[in-house]
Amino acid sequence: MADLDERRVRLRNTLLQWLYVELLAGRSKSAPTPQKIMQHPGCSVSDITWDELSDAVDDLEHDDYVRRGRRVGRGVPQLALTTEGQLAAQAVGGQQVREATEAAARKDPNITIGRDGTVTIIHGSPHASVGGGSAPPPTKHDRRMLIVGLAGLLVAVIGVGITIIRWSPWDAANETVPTTVPVTTQPPPLGQDSVTTAPPPTGPRETWYNLVEYTASGWANGFNSVNSIRIGVSRRTFTGSIVGYYQSGLDVQNDRATWTVGGACTKLSVWVGKDADSSSSEGVGRFFVRGDDADIHVPVEKSMTDAPEEITAVLSGVGRLTLLDTRALSDARNAWGSPRVMCTAPPGAKR
Incomplete structure (x- = not known):
């Protein structure tokens, strides 16, 4: 039983590595097969069956590391790594993962590697699209960021209007000097997930x-x-x-x-x-x-x-x-x- 569990964990980790290398190669959705996984340089599992691969996919989906796409032929459907899945793949590591990440970062300015080794892939990168094609359609996050930015811009406009009225010559006699500096926000560049305007969460994290x-x-x-x-x-x-x-x-x-x-x-x-x-x-x-x-x-x-x-x-x-x-x-x-x-x-x- 212990050997079986270790084999399942190694297959799960290899599948994570393979999907991450596929992502860095410009394929955000890929359909794994036992042959493709066994050909991955970091694979230490031999004679992989379709049932074992399906169990590994179930494990990753249960942990919210992958999302299923359409099925191509028999076996496992196309898979896409979630943000959590990308972080997990980086944590699992492996020589090919590191080499593929460094190579992609040299070619694409939208891929950055932080001092702590954290990898950031910004929407618009060819590595974040299927087959290196066009950039993906706006996500819910993109739309939220646009709404937040426009709301911030509206607040800024209203604030400027109020300031003009308060400082107008006909009301100068009753003028009160403000004790706080108004805060204005600017909308983030569209399509960049790395820009966050939401305040940091407060309280204990679940x-x-x-x-x-x-x-x-x-x-x-x-x-x-x-x-x-x-x-x-x-x-x-x-x-x-x-x-x-x-x-x-x-x-x-x-x-x-x-x-x-x-x-x-x-x-x-x-x-x-x-x-x-x-x-x-x-x-x-x-x-x-x-x-x-x-x-x-x-x-x-x-x-x-x-x-x-x-x-x-x-x-x-x-x-x-x-x-x-x-x-x-x-x-x-x-x-x-x-x-x-x-x-x-x-x-x-x-x-």
Whole structure:
């Protein structure tokens, strides 16, 4: 199992590197194949199958690193790296990634490398368009920046008009000297994402926390945390997961864990189903998500013939979060894949 997980991580990282090199070569959307990935100089995974490549794409999409495009032939559709995906690819690195980045920066003034190694690709660069063609159409961010700039310009015009009226000769006798200097803003150059006029965010920043990595305030004997688990008929792998293996019901809750989130979390994401490596393939497991002892999501039922299903729930205002499942003694084990919460503070002490 450990070798399988390491192979999956290496394939995922190689796919990130390959997509990033494709982006720097002027192809913002590319359709990977096992052959293309294995030919990547940094690839250390051999005999890649279509199923393995599809799992790697699912992993990157789950982490918001890629967006899917249209499908070309069989297999994986065209993929485009998100901003988060570009940063992740830079972090993974690799000799070819560094060489491709430096080469692209020498050719294109719209690609810059900061002193800390951060790479910035500005819209309008041929490396930010498909096949080196025309620049991409304005994004939502571009339109927001244009609106912010025009609003700032309007405020400046109104401010100048008010100043003229206040300083007019017919009102000079009642003139009051202003104690503050008016602030004017100028619209940013169109098409440049690197220009930001919005004020910096205030307050704690939300981020994802994997529940398995934090101490629960209550943990029943039927739950066990695992590094990874394969779920359902698709046998999809999830890291940082939980398996429920005791006989458990609503009266005797052996498969249960509770975290004190204290109202600091807003969202839960977890994949549920049957442990594909169970010795038994029988039974139906029921999965409950509760906030302060009340169900906050409709219970989900899963058998071994079902694919894993993602449960998402709103946690705003929830003080205690509970994951609970039920199963018969002879049933296949229940699985909670990669349970994580979006919070402004950790959901407990680090384990």
